[in-house]
Amino acid sequence: MEGYLDIIIRCVSVYFFMLIALRIFGKQELSQLNTADVILILLISNSVQNAMVGTDSSLVGGLIAAFILFLINYIIKKWLMKSTFFGSLIEQKPEILIRNGRSDFKMLSKLGINSDELSEAMREHGVEHIKDVKLAMMEIDGNISIVTTDQNQFKETHYKRKHNHKNLQGEN
Structure with a gap:
C-alpha cells in the first residue's frame, strides 16, 4: 500500500507542476496546437511518467496514476466554478x-x-x-x-x- 500512496503523492505533485507551468507560459500555449506543440506534449508526458509512478510499471500502478489525474482534474474544475479567488490563481483572464x-x-x-x-x-x-x-x-x-x-x-x-x-x- 505504501507504494500506491507514493504514486498518489507523485501524481498530485506532477499535476500541480504542470498546472503552474501552463499558467506561467500563458494562454497562447492552449490555443490550437501545431506539430511542435504536439511533440512537446508527448515528450512532457513521457518525461513525467516515471516521476508519477516511480519504479512501479504495473497495470495497477498505471491505473492508480490515471485515476488520480482524473480525480484531481475533476476537483480543480469544481473549485474553479465555485471560487473566484481560486479561479483567478489558476486561469488567465480575458x-x-x-x-x-x-x-x-x-x-x-x-x-x-x-x-x-x-x-x-x-x-x-x-x-x-x-x-x-x-x-x-x-x-x-x-x-x-x-x-x-x-x-x-x-x-x-x-x-x-x-x-x-x-x-x-x-x-x-
Whole structure:
C-alpha cells in the first residue's frame, strides 16, 4: 500500500507542476496546437511518467496514476466554478485587444500578437477596418473574439489562435 500512496503523492505533485507551468507560459500555449506543440506534449508526458509512478510499471500502478489525474482534474474544475479567488490563481483572464476602434499596443505586445495576426482575426470575423471593431478580446482559451459596430452583421465566427503565427485557421 505504501507504494500506491507514493504514486498518489507523485501524481498530485506532477499535476500541480504542470498546472503552474501552463499558467506561467500563458494562454497562447492552449490555443490550437501545431506539430511542435504536439511533440512537446508527448515528450512532457513521457518525461513525467516515471516521476508519477516511480519504479512501479504495473497495470495497477498505471491505473492508480490515471485515476488520480482524473480525480484531481475533476476537483480543480469544481473549485474553479465555485471560487473566484481560486479561479483567478489558476486561469488567465480575458484581455482587451481593441476597444472602440483603438488597439491596445501594450497588451498586443505582451501577448505576442502582431498586426498581421490581428488583421487576420478581423477578416475571419468579416471586419475590414479596425475602426469597425467595437471590442476585440483574447479569451481565456486563446481565441480572439470580435464584436463589431455594424448592427447588421449577424455572422458568427470563431477565430482560433495558433501561437506560432503560421497557418492560422478559423472555424465558422
